[in-house]
Structures are given as C-alpha cells and as structure tokens.
Amino acid sequence: MASGCDLILAARWLATQDDARGVIENAAVAVKDGLVAAVGPRSEVEASWSAPKTLDLGRSCILPGxxxxxxxxxxxxxxxxxxxxxxxxxxxxxxxxxxxxxxxxxxxxxxxxxxxxxxxxxxxxxxxxxxxxxxxxxxxxxxxxxxxxxxxxxxxxxxxxxxxxxxxxxxxxxxxxxxxxxxxxxxxxxxxxxxxxxxxxxxxxxxxxxxxxxxxxxxxxxxxxxxxxxxxxxxxxxxxxxxxxxxxxxxxxxxxxxxxxxxxxxxxxxxxxxxxxxxxxxxxxxxxxxxxxxxxxxxxxxxxxxxxxxxxxxxxxxxxxxxxxxxxxxxxxxxxxxxxxxxxxxxxxxxxxLAWPELGALAPGRAADLIALDLAEPGLQPVYNPVSQAVYAASGSQVLLTMVAGKILYRDGRFETIDLPSLLREIEGVAAWVRARLV
Ligand SMILES: [Zn+2]
Missing domain, CATH: 3.20.20.140 (Metal-dependent hydrolases)
Structure with a gap:
C-alpha cells in the first residue's frame, strides 16, 4: 500500500546531484513535511507514494535549488x-x-x-x-x-x-x-x-x-x-x-x-x-x-x-x-x-x-528545495544531457517552478509570496532616493 505524502512532482528529467550524480528520465519526487520523501522513476514513486495532487512539469528538468x-x-x-x-x-x-x-x-x-x-x-x-x-x-x-x-x-x-x-x-x-x-x-x-x-x-x-x-x-x-x-x-x-x-x-x-x-x-x-x-x-x-x-x-x-x-x-x-x-x-x-x-x-x-547537509542534492530526507528548468524552450532542445543544458544554454528566466522546504514560491510566472507589482512601484521610489543622494 502506498504511503501518503503532500505532493508529487513529475518531470521528463531529474538531476539528483547525489554522490553518483544520477540523472533520471521520466522522474518524480515525493514531498512530505518540507522534505524529499522519495525520488526516482515516476512509475516507482507513484507506486509507493500517494498524494492529493501530482504536478506534471512536462519537458522540464528538476534540479536541487x-x-x-x-x-x-x-x-x-x-x-x-x-x-x-x-x-x-x-x-x-x-x-x-x-x-x-x-x-x-x-x-x-x-x-x-x-x-x-x-x-x-x-x-x-x-x-x-x-x-x-x-x-x-x-x-x-x-x-x-x-x-x-x-x-x-x-x-x-x-x-x-x-x-x-x-x-x-x-x-x-x-x-x-x-x-x-x-x-x-x-x-x-x-x-x-x-x-x-x-x-x-x-x-x-x-x-x-x-x-x-x-x-x-x-x-x-x-x-x-x-x-x-x-x-x-x-x-x-x-x-x-x-x-x-x-x-x-x-x-x-x-x-x-x-x-x-x-x-x-x-x-x-x-x-x-x-x-x-x-x-x-x-x-x-x-x-x-x-x-x-x-x-x-x-x-x-x-x-x-x-x-x-x-x-x-x-x-x-x-x-x-x-x-x-x-x-x-x-x-x-x-x-x-x-x-x-x-x-x-x-x-x-x-x-x-554552509555546513547545511540537507541541501544541495535531492534524496530521501533532504530538504524539498528544488527547481524545475523548462527544457521545452526552443533554445534548450534537443536534450542529450540536461546538466550541459543547465550550464551552457539555460538562463534563470527559464525556471518554471521554485520550491523551498516543500512550499512553492514561484510557478509559471506567478510569485506566491511576493506582490511583485507593488514591490516594483516601491523600488522606483528607492531609485529616486538613491539618485538624490549621489554626490
Ligand atoms: Zn562581496
């Protein structure tokens, strides 16, 4: 019988950044209580874990944040x-x-x-x-x-x-x-x-x-x-x-x-x-x-x-x-x-x-701090090696989803915790303040 978790994220690729630097195709990660509960092939994760919701991130690559x-x-x-x-x-x-x-x-x-x-x-x-x-x-x-x-x-x-x-x-x-x-x-x-x-x-x-x-x-x-x-x-x-x-x-x-x-x-x-x-x-x-x-x-x-x-x-x-x-x-x-x-x-x-061993890789028991890079972008296709794509071809603006401690902070153009339009208005005021102080 499957164990319960909070959310399952599925994607075409997942780079674990574990000791073996495993890259999994058709992957999923189960998130529970802010931690990674499981990571592996989607079929295996979904057979062992059940969640109220599965988020299918399509042709993206999940990476540790x-x-x-x-x-x-x-x-x-x-x-x-x-x-x-x-x-x-x-x-x-x-x-x-x-x-x-x-x-x-x-x-x-x-x-x-x-x-x-x-x-x-x-x-x-x-x-x-x-x-x-x-x-x-x-x-x-x-x-x-x-x-x-x-x-x-x-x-x-x-x-x-x-x-x-x-x-x-x-x-x-x-x-x-x-x-x-x-x-x-x-x-x-x-x-x-x-x-x-x-x-x-x-x-x-x-x-x-x-x-x-x-x-x-x-x-x-x-x-x-x-x-x-x-x-x-x-x-x-x-x-x-x-x-x-x-x-x-x-x-x-x-x-x-x-x-x-x-x-x-x-x-x-x-x-x-x-x-x-x-x-x-x-x-x-x-x-x-x-x-x-x-x-x-x-x-x-x-x-x-x-x-x-x-x-x-x-x-x-x-x-x-x-x-x-x-x-x-x-x-x-x-x-x-x-x-x-x-x-x-x-x-x-x-x-x-930083002596923060829960971070930096995706494995059971690690923090659910992760991102999804959208490899469906024209400039990131075709994909032979998602790590090469992330380093040589991608930009941060191609990130589709950002999660910290199991909580989604950004997804598909939407900030969940920051009111961006109001922040940008405040920043215009700050820029005027800085300009007024230049010698
Ligand atoms: Zn510095």
Missing part, C-alpha cells in the same frame, strides 16, 4: 549605478557615500527585490553580508527563501553603527532573534582583512565557533589587497588568517583571486571553503581566481554572485556558465571546469561550504 554563497542582497538598489570604475573608486566615491545614508526601509525593499530575482531564477538559498541585516531577515522570512545572514563586521563608520564596538550587540540581538528559525541561520560576516582589524576578525571567528555558525569574509580579492596586507601585517591575506587561527572548515573565503602557490595548500589543509564569484571579479577587473588549481589542491569551491551592483545579476545559471567557460579560456584546458563541476559548485559544494 541553487545556492548563492556570496552576496549583498540589498545592493540590488545600486544595480547599474556608476558601472565601469576601478573597485576602490567605485566603493569609496559612489557606493560608500550612499550606503552611509541607507535606511532600514531601503534595505528591506532591496532585499525583497533580490529575493524576487533569486526565486525567479532558481536560487533557493543564499548567504548575505550587509547593513541592517535584520531587514534582510524579515524579507527572507516573508518570502520563504532560505539564508545564512549576518551584519558586516568592520571598523568603518556607516549607517548601522558608528563605533566598531557597537556591532557586537547588534550581532547578539540578531542571533537571539533568528537562531532556531527553520530557514534562517545567523552567520558571522567579517568584511575583509583591510576593513576588519585583527582583534575584530578574531572575535567574529570565536563568536562563530561558540554559536556553531558560519564565519565568512572577502579574501584576496585583488592584488592591491595583498600588497596592503603585506605592508600592514607582513603577510599575505591567507597567511594572515592562518596566523590569527581563523582558517577552518567553518570559514568561507570569498573571491580568493590573488592566491599564490603557498596559499593553496594552506587553505586546503585547513578545510576552509571558497566562494568563487567570477562575474563580479571580471566586472571589477579584479582578475580570475585560480579555481582549477584550488580544486586540484582539494579545496571545496562554491559559487556566488556578489552584490547586484558588481555583477549585475543574481542569476546563478549565468554564474555557472561563466565559471565553466572562463577557466577554459584562461588555462586553455577544455576540462578545467566541466558543466557537472559548475553545477556541483552551485549545489552540493555550496551546501558543504
């Missing part, structure tokens, strides 16, 4: 503002002056716009480091996404706190408010070795350890960062973290563009993870992270978009395509980052980096 391991969600409000500048000019002359005046409401609306974009383009979980993170958490709570969130920890006065010391009570309040939430985890997000002094880095890491939470920072984003770190501390950024005792499997290092041959074994031996953000690194002309060398050294590499101001998109399908193509061009090796590796970086590697 994509996971964005680095971003600043509310920076959607700066998308397309003053592009094409050097990183430090862009930050200090354009972004920081407006950020210093940010309000809670702008952060909430920017976060909700980011959430809408991520839901629309197949991202089900993300990490975020910004200001007034409480507002980002409110947006995530309301829209149904999953996230690891934390206020940026740095010694620069800005809108959320003016003295560095003031960040610790903000972080404690945030953890008290959100710890134990089924979809939101507090994280400890130091900005970087250049904006976060050693004592703050150490305190952030120690707090993360005590709270069993993620520790994250931008690291080795540019050659200039390395030069300044050598000047100030006599060590390269990765060695600086090592010397402070901050490299471990709890550490997520964002960018890692400027690594040398000695940095790689240091990071690999520590078990720290890397968030690779190829489009942001290209747009800000920071360089290209040595991802094939990192992988050869045994480092777990995941994918991130960075904020919408430096990308300018939060579409992880685009990011997977860039990751897969960029390293072939740089290394002249067509096997440098295969399509399967790019998909791994956006799913199971990311789940490992």
């Amino acid at each position: 994509l996971i964005n391991t680095h971003g600043h969600a509310a920076m959607t409000v700066f998308r397309g503002l003053e592009d094409d500048l050097p990183l430090m000019d862009w930050l200090t002359k354009h972004i920081f002056p407006v950020e210093r005046q940010l309000t809670r409401e702008v952060v909430y609306l920017g976060s909700l716009l980011a959430a809408a974009e991520m839901i629309r383009t197949g991202t089900t979980c993300f990490t975020d480091m910004y200001l007034f993170e409480e507002e980002t958490a409110r947006a995530v709570d309301a829209c149904g996404l999953r996230a690891v969130l934390g206020d940026g920890i740095f010694a620069v006065p800005q809108c959320a706190y003016t003295r560095p010391d003031e960040v610790w009570p903000i972080l404690a309040d945030f953890a008290a408010a959100w710890k134990g939430h089924p979809r939101i985890r507090p994280g400890y997000m130091a900005h970087s070795v250049y904006l976060t002094p050693p004592d703050m880095l150490v305190r952030a890491y120690e707090t993360a350890c005590r709270e069993e939470a993620l520790f994250c920072l931008h690291l080795a984003e540019t050659r200039a960062e390395t030069d300044n770190c050598l000047r100030d501390y006599g060590r390269r950024p990765a060695a600086h973290l090592e010397a402070l005792g901050l490299l471990s499997p709890r550490s997520l290092l964002v960018h890692c563009v400027d690594l040398d041959a000695a940095d790689l074994p240091l990071i690999a031996a520590s078990g720290a993870h890397v968030s690779h953000c190829p489009k942001s690194n290209l747009k800000l002309a920071s360089g290209v992270a040595p991802v094939p060398a990192m992988r050869a050294a045994g480092i777990n590499v995941a994918l991130g978009t960075d904020g919408a101001a430096s990308n300018n998109s939060l579409d992880l399908f685009s990011e997977m395509g860039f990751a897969a193509l960029l390293h072939k061009g740089v290394t002249l090796d067509p096997l440098a980052v295969p399509a399967q590796t790019a998909l791994d970086m956006a799913t199971r590697n990311a789940a490992g980096a």
Whole structure:
C-alpha cells in the first residue's frame, strides 16, 4: 500500500546531484513535511507514494535549488549605478557615500527585490553580508527563501553603527532573534582583512565557533589587497588568517583571486571553503581566481554572485556558465571546469561550504528545495544531457517552478509570496532616493 505524502512532482528529467550524480528520465519526487520523501522513476514513486495532487512539469528538468554563497542582497538598489570604475573608486566615491545614508526601509525593499530575482531564477538559498541585516531577515522570512545572514563586521563608520564596538550587540540581538528559525541561520560576516582589524576578525571567528555558525569574509580579492596586507601585517591575506587561527572548515573565503602557490595548500589543509564569484571579479577587473588549481589542491569551491551592483545579476545559471567557460579560456584546458563541476559548485559544494547537509542534492530526507528548468524552450532542445543544458544554454528566466522546504514560491510566472507589482512601484521610489543622494 502506498504511503501518503503532500505532493508529487513529475518531470521528463531529474538531476539528483547525489554522490553518483544520477540523472533520471521520466522522474518524480515525493514531498512530505518540507522534505524529499522519495525520488526516482515516476512509475516507482507513484507506486509507493500517494498524494492529493501530482504536478506534471512536462519537458522540464528538476534540479536541487541553487545556492548563492556570496552576496549583498540589498545592493540590488545600486544595480547599474556608476558601472565601469576601478573597485576602490567605485566603493569609496559612489557606493560608500550612499550606503552611509541607507535606511532600514531601503534595505528591506532591496532585499525583497533580490529575493524576487533569486526565486525567479532558481536560487533557493543564499548567504548575505550587509547593513541592517535584520531587514534582510524579515524579507527572507516573508518570502520563504532560505539564508545564512549576518551584519558586516568592520571598523568603518556607516549607517548601522558608528563605533566598531557597537556591532557586537547588534550581532547578539540578531542571533537571539533568528537562531532556531527553520530557514534562517545567523552567520558571522567579517568584511575583509583591510576593513576588519585583527582583534575584530578574531572575535567574529570565536563568536562563530561558540554559536556553531558560519564565519565568512572577502579574501584576496585583488592584488592591491595583498600588497596592503603585506605592508600592514607582513603577510599575505591567507597567511594572515592562518596566523590569527581563523582558517577552518567553518570559514568561507570569498573571491580568493590573488592566491599564490603557498596559499593553496594552506587553505586546503585547513578545510576552509571558497566562494568563487567570477562575474563580479571580471566586472571589477579584479582578475580570475585560480579555481582549477584550488580544486586540484582539494579545496571545496562554491559559487556566488556578489552584490547586484558588481555583477549585475543574481542569476546563478549565468554564474555557472561563466565559471565553466572562463577557466577554459584562461588555462586553455577544455576540462578545467566541466558543466557537472559548475553545477556541483552551485549545489552540493555550496551546501558543504554552509555546513547545511540537507541541501544541495535531492534524496530521501533532504530538504524539498528544488527547481524545475523548462527544457521545452526552443533554445534548450534537443536534450542529450540536461546538466550541459543547465550550464551552457539555460538562463534563470527559464525556471518554471521554485520550491523551498516543500512550499512553492514561484510557478509559471506567478510569485506566491511576493506582490511583485507593488514591490516594483516601491523600488522606483528607492531609485529616486538613491539618485538624490549621489554626490
Ligand atoms: Zn562581496
């Protein structure tokens, strides 16, 4: 006799992203209590499970929801503002002056716009480091996404706190408010070795350890960062973290563009993870992270978009395509980052980096965080290999359905948790507010 479940989703293809990277044709997944109850050939799933409803997704491919391991969600409000500048000019002359005046409401609306974009383009979980993170958490709570969130920890006065010391009570309040939430985890997000002094880095890491939470920072984003770190501390950024005792499997290092041959074994031996953000690194002309060398050294590499101001998109399908193509061009090796590796970086590697083992693959007992990519689109036919299609041919706008914890957040052009027309009206007001604050 068949067991009961909440919903069965059926599709022509399903990429499990399990250890065997199984791709099932004529597949189905049974969802119960927010988890995957079963996954397999449709005939087998339907023989063992009964649901009040079966959703037939036709010629689509069901995938685990994509996971964005680095971003600043509310920076959607700066998308397309003053592009094409050097990183430090862009930050200090354009972004920081407006950020210093940010309000809670702008952060909430920017976060909700980011959430809408991520839901629309197949991202089900993300990490975020910004200001007034409480507002980002409110947006995530309301829209149904999953996230690891934390206020940026740095010694620069800005809108959320003016003295560095003031960040610790903000972080404690945030953890008290959100710890134990089924979809939101507090994280400890130091900005970087250049904006976060050693004592703050150490305190952030120690707090993360005590709270069993993620520790994250931008690291080795540019050659200039390395030069300044050598000047100030006599060590390269990765060695600086090592010397402070901050490299471990709890550490997520964002960018890692400027690594040398000695940095790689240091990071690999520590078990720290890397968030690779190829489009942001290209747009800000920071360089290209040595991802094939990192992988050869045994480092777990995941994918991130960075904020919408430096990308300018939060579409992880685009990011997977860039990751897969960029390293072939740089290394002249067509096997440098295969399509399967790019998909791994956006799913199971990311789940490992966030220490969230219920995510990143579709198997019984895992979270029912999944998406359906519509392969009936002309540009995605014919289908020999759905993973190749997802990485090299698809865009996030071809996602048909997005589900988190068993709940459908988007389907066929319809947002279930976000009132998009009213959000877009509010965002027009935010854009006028930003324009009025430009120097
Ligand atoms: Zn960033």
